[in-house]
Amino acid sequence: TKDALFTILHDLRPQDHFNIIGFSNRIKVWKDHLVSVTPDNIRDAKIYIHHMSPSGGTDINGALQRGIRLLNNYVAHNDIEDRSVSLIIFLTDGKPTVGETHTPKILNNTKEAARGQVCIFTIGIGNDVDFKLLEKLSLENCGLTRRVLEENDAGSQLIGFYDEIRTPLLSDIRIDYPPGFVEQTTRTLFPNYFNGSEIIIAGKLVDKKIDQLHVEVTASNSKKFVVLKTDVPVEPREVGNDVTGSLRPKGEGKDPNHMERLWSYLTMKDLLSSWLQGRDEQEKEQLRRKAQALAVNSHFLTPFTSMRLKKPALQTEQLEKSTGMAAATGPETVMQSLRGTSERPGPALKKPHNPRIKVSKTSADGDPHFVVDFPLSKLTVCFNIDGQPGDILRLVSDHVHAGVTVNGELIGAPAPPNGHKKQRTYFRTITILVNKPKRSYLEITPNRVILDGGDRLVLPCNHSVVVGSRGLEVTVSANANVTVTIQDTIAFVILIHLYKKPAPYQRNHLGFYISNSKGLSSHCHGLLGQFLNQDAQLAEMPVQPSKNLISLSPSLPDLSETSEAVLKVKGHQVPVVWKQRKIYNGEEEIDCWFTRNAARLLDGEYRDYLATHPFDSETAFGLGLSGVH
Template sequence: MDSRFLTPFTSMKLKKSTLQTRKLEDSHGMSAATGPETVMQSLQGSNLQPGSTLKKPYNPRIKVSRTSADGDPHFVVDFPLSKLTVCFNIDGQPGDILRLVSDHADSGVTVNGALIGAPAPPNGHKKQRTYFRTITILVNKPERSYLEVTPHRVILDGGDRLVLPCNQSMVVGSRGLEVSVSANANVTVTIQGTIAFVILIHLYKKPAPYQRDHLGFYISSSKGLSGNCHGLLGQFLNQDARLAEEPAGLSKNTTSPPFPKTDEKSEKVLKVKGHQVPVVWKQRKIYNGEEQIDCWFARNAAQLLDGEYKDYLAAHPFDSETTFGLGLSRGL
C-alpha cells in the first residue's frame, strides 16, 4: 500500500517499511531500536509541492558518526582527524533539558534533550537513572520550524502542525527539512542537505523498574554546522584532540598512539580545547549495543566541558539562547 497526504507545509509518503526492525522483546533489557546500518528510506518518487522540491536524491544509506548521547545518558565524541574517540557521562536530574547542539546564531540549528528519571538497578552505584524522553530540534533558517521527537510520536511544525506516529515508516519533506521515520527504530532528520541527525527509539515491551522508553541522539553529518557551534556535543565538532603521557609540566612533549598496547598503561591525559583532562581507556557499546567501540573515558566530565553543568540547561524545550559567546572554543 502506498498512500500520500499533502498539506501546505509538507509532502509525505507513507509506505510499508523496507527496513528490518527488531520486534519488541518480552525479556527485560531488550529494546526495539535497531542500529543505523540503514537509517533513511529513499526519497525518490515522493510527490513534493512547489517550494518543497529536493535539490538531489538522498542516498538511502547514511553512515552515522559515533558522536552521540544515548542511554543513561552516555556521551561519545569522535575526533576523526585525531583518530580518537572520547566518552563521558552526565548525571542530570529528571526534568532537566540539556543543550546538545547550539548553533542558533549561524546555521540556525539548536538541539535540546529533556530527561526523564527511573530508579537505579539493585546493587548499582547510582541512586537513579536518567534518559532522554524528548529530543527537540529547532531550525530558524531559512524559516523557523521545529521538530519534537518522543519514543511514540514526532511533531513537525513549520507553520502547519503535523503529528507522525513512530510505529509507521514514512518520509516528510519541506523547506529544506527532511524527516524519515523507520517504524519503532529511528528518526532521521536532514537539514538543508548538510546537517543530519539520527534519533534511535528504545522501546520496552515489559520494562524492568529501572527501564523507560527513551531516545538516543546521534550526529550523522555536521558539515553545515558552524565553527561557533556549542552544546554538550556541538563544542567538539570542529576540534582536534591529542593524548599525552603525563599532565602539563611533567610531560616531555610526547604524544601517545590512539589506543594503548597490551603492555602500556591505559591512563593518559587528553588535550582538547585548552583543557587537559585525565582519561582512561575503556570499551563502550553504542547503537543499542550493536557496536563496541574503544574510547578514552573522562571520569570527570566537568574538566572536559566548557563552563558548568548549569550552562547547558535550557529553560524550556524551545529555548535557543546560549550562555556561551563567540570565540569560546579554544585550540590545543
C-alpha cells in the same frame, strides 16, 4: 488545559511578567499583581496549576475583565520597555455559562476594557468550546485563535505558540501603493507585527508591463514613527495575471496560477474575518455570498462550501479527479490549501525507503553516556553526565550561524539493584529548532514526532514515513529511529529505545547521534556541539600492558581498562582511561578514552548547559540569540 498551561509557562522569558487567572463559577487569581519570570515563580505557578480543579460554570466575561485590569494596573505603575506588549492568552474548554453569557455583550465589554492596548490570544480546547466567540475576541483585539483537538495532547499542540507572539516589533502597520498602480489588494492594515511572523499582501497590477512598484510602509515602534519607502522589482510573468482565469494546476503537480490562488486565499481569509466580526445581518450575507463564490471558483473548502465526491475510486489519482466543490452553509472546520486540487496540502509525504543510516560515534545515549569523535586525531572520547529529571540539556547550540538548536529533556528512573547510582536519567524528548531558511519546530518522543513549521504534522513512531518541508526532511523508521536532515548538510539520528516489559529501572527513551555536521558553524556549542570543530591529542601514551592482552583496534596499541593518559583538548588537560563502550543499541562497540570528571572536559559548568524550555536557543556562552526568535 493544564498541559497547555505548562507548555506556555516553559516558553516564558526572564524579562516577561505574568499571572494566572482561573475561572469557573467564580474568578480565582493566583497573585494580586504580575510577577517576574524566575525559577521559583515558575515552580510555584506549576504547583498552583496542578492543584486547580474545575468547580462548574464558565465566567468568560469576568475572567477577561479581571485580566485586563491586572495588565492595565501593571502598566500604570511600572516603567515599561518600549517594545513590550500587554497580552492575554485565554484558554477555555467551555462556553460562557456564568455571569455575562450574551456573546455581543462579552465582545463589547472586552473591546471597551482593552481599548486596543491589550492583545487577546484565544485557545479553544475540545469540542464543547464556543469557537466563534473565541475567534471574534481575537479578531477584535489584535490577536489570533488556535484550536486544540480534545483527543490529542494539548501541550504538544501549543509548542512554539508563545514564541510566535512574545516579541512585538511594530504596531499600526500600513502598506500603501501609488494610486492607479494596483487593484484588488488584500488587507493592507495590520495592528501588530511580531518577531518571527510575516505579513503577506497580494493584489493585481493595473499595468502588467511596469518593471518596478513603489511601496511605502508606515508603522509605530513604541514612541517612534517608522517610514519605509522602496521600489520593488517586478519580475515578468510567464502566465497571465487574469484572476478570473482557470485556477486548476497543469502539468506535473505545478500550478501556473499560484499567485492568483495566493490572492484568493488571502482574500478569503479577509472575508471570513469580516464576516465573523460583522454585526449587520445584511452585510454578513453579502460577505458570505462573495466568499462562497470565490471559494467555489478557487476550489477552497471553507465554512461556506463543501466537498463532493462523485464516487469511490480505486486509485488516488482517480479520486482526486472526481472531487468537486459546492456551495454550502457548513461545515464549521476550515481546511484550505494554496496548492491545486491534485496536490496534497501541507508537507510532502513520501514513501519510506530502506534507510541506510551512517552510524556516528558522536552521540548522547543511554544514562546518558556521551561519545565525541575526533576524526583528525583518530581519537574517541567518552564521558557521563548525571543530570536531574526534568533538566533540559543543550546538546547542539548553533542558532545564530547555522540556525539549528538541539535540546534534550531528561526523565528519571530508579537505579538497578546493587548499583552505585541512586537514580538513572534518560532522554525522554529531543527538540530541534530550525531557523533557516524557515523556522520549524521538531519534537521527538519514543512514541511520536511533531513537526510544526507552516503546516503541523503529528507522526506516530510505529509507522515508517518520510516527510519533507521547508528545507527539512524527517525520516521515521518504525520503532527504530528518526533521521532529521537539514538542507542536506546537517543530519541527526534519534534512536528509539522501547521496552515491551520494562524493569522498574528502565524507561522508554531516546538516543541522539550526529550523522552529518558539515552545515554547523565553527561557533557551534552545546554538550556535543563544542567538540565538532576541535582537535584532541594524548599528552602521554599509556604504559604497554602485559603480553596476555591482544590488540582490539588497529588505531590503538594494546590497551587495558587500567591504561591511563592525559587528553589535551580546547586548552584543557584531562586524565582519561581507555575503555570500550557499546553504542547504537549495542550494535557497535567502540574504543574510547573515558574521563571520570566531565567538568574538566567541558566549557563552563553544568548549569550553563540547562535550557529554560525545550526550544530555548539562548546559551550561557554568548553564542545564542537574545533578540530574535
